Amino acid sequence: MSRGEYVDPKAARTTFQQYAERWIAGQTTDLNTRIGTETRLRLHAFPRIGARPLGSFRPVHVREFVRDLENDSIGGSYARNIYANVRAVLSAAVDDGHLARNPCSAASVRPPAVSAARVMLWLPSQVHAVRDALPDRYQAMVAVGGGCGLRQGEIIGLAEDAVQLDGDTLRVTTQIKLIRGVSVFAPPKGNKERDVPLPSSVASALRRHTTSHPPVGIKLPWIKPDGPLTERRLIFTNTADGIVWRSNFNIQEWKPALAAAGLIPTPEPGKPYASARQHGVHALRHFYASVLLDAGESIKAVSSSERARRALDGVFDSAQEP
Numbered sequence: 288m289s290r291g292e293y294v295d296p297k298a299a300r301t302t303f304q305q306y307a308e309r310w311i312a313g314q315t316t317d318l319n320t321r322i323g324t325e326t327r328l329r330l331h332a333f334p335r336i337g338a339r340p341l342g343s344f345r346p347v348h349v350r351e352f353v354r355d356l357e358n359d360s361i362g363g364s365y366a367r368n369i370y371a372n373v374r375a376v377l378s379a380a381v382d383d384g385h386l387a388r389n390p391c392s393a394a395s396v397r398p399p400a401v402s403a404a405r406v407m408l409w410l411p412s413q414v415h416a417v418r419d420a421l422p423d424r425y426q427a428m429v430a431v432g433g434g435c436g437l438r439q440g441e442i443i444g445l446a447e448d449a450v451q452l453d454g455d456t457l458r459v460t461t462q463i464k465l466i467r468g469v470s471v472f473a474p475p476k477g478n479k480e481r482d483v484p485l486p487s488s489v490a491s492a493l494r495r496h497t498t499s500h501p502p503v504g505i506k507l508p509w510i511k512p513d514g515p516l517t518e519r520r521l522i523f524t525n526t527a528d529g530i531v532w533r534s535n536f537n538i539q540e541w542k543p544a545l546a547a548a549g550l551i552p553t554p555e556p557g558k559p560y561a562s563a564r565q566h567g568v569h570a571l572r573h574f575y576a577s578v579l580l581d582a583g584e585s586i587k588a589v590s591s592s593e594r595a596r597r598a599l600d601g602v603f604d605s606a607q608e609p
Contacts, residue, residue, distance in 0.1 A: 298385045299342020304333045306341060306385060307376045318511050319466055327369045328376070331356065336373070341385040344377065346393035356399050363401035370398045407565045409550075409574045416548035425531075425540055427496035428523055431457075432571030434489035439568040440464055441475055443531040446519040447502040450485070452494050457485040461519060463530060469512035470530055472519060493522065503528045541568060 311325050336352055352373065356366040374391040381389050390396065409417075418429035428442050437445070440462035449458045460480045464473045474480065503524045508514040525531050542560040546553045551563045 292387045294342055294384060294387050300340045301385055302337060303339050303341060303376065304337030306380055310376050310379050319464055322467065324372050327372050331361070331369045332373050341380050344386060344390050346390045346396050349390045349396050353397065353399055363399055366399035367401060406573050407570065408577050409570055413548055413550060414574055417544045420544035420547035421540055424500050425523070427492045429571060430489045430492040432568060433574045434486050435483045436572050436575035438462065438476065438572060439533060443523055443533065444472060445522045447522060450493060452490045455485050456482045458482055465533065466512055469508065471508045471510060471512060471514060472517050473510050497522060505530055
């Protein structure tokens, strides 16, 4: 007790799952983050260590838990997220007097190994090929992703008032997120709005797009499914003038365009397209970064870079018209 290491035996008998469920309920982070944490713990931690009393945890139990994750061929990055969630729960249990020390802090404990995955960078010709293979109403999405570096949720959530087509800056203020099957408007990742250079070629693509497909006012809840309804005039909408559903777009539009561009194989009739995680819409963001780095530009300083804008203009001006 004098060393501050005493743990009430009753508190020590609380199981990992009992404590973790209370811990999750008390979190105040982003709702999607809480849902992801709960899902990872429920699927991967509770079946393995959920019934273990907190006071009985030792480093060996964490090492065995990590070994089980790796033996089950759970992806390295995902396994590390699971481990990080378990470590956070055990750390909070120490703070709350259920456990003397966090076994994850022992020198013998290592997080799941992560293999260094190589990013597949697209060539400008591949970007153009994917764009040209998409239906007309979605082609400008490629210009925005590859020319401004927006994430997919930010592209489909791009509103009319965020783009000054006669200016040189695009303001990223909103994304569309899916929370338990409900689409919501939300701030960009990290709750950080930002300005990015708007190349004239991207502005031209958006100008042509909005002429053919005028922005549509869409109302969605703000941040959470029961949040207040907020309206945005979205630049990109589906054929029914609704939001672009990410899952439908990825399967029905994006993968066929990848196949037409030769990035993934065309499946046999009646068969689904192969997994193409490395060629998702996020590949446009990698392309954006690679062009800036090739131009000698710092990624962290692009918001006011005229050189970055010119470099990206050169890419999209080379094959602007479908």
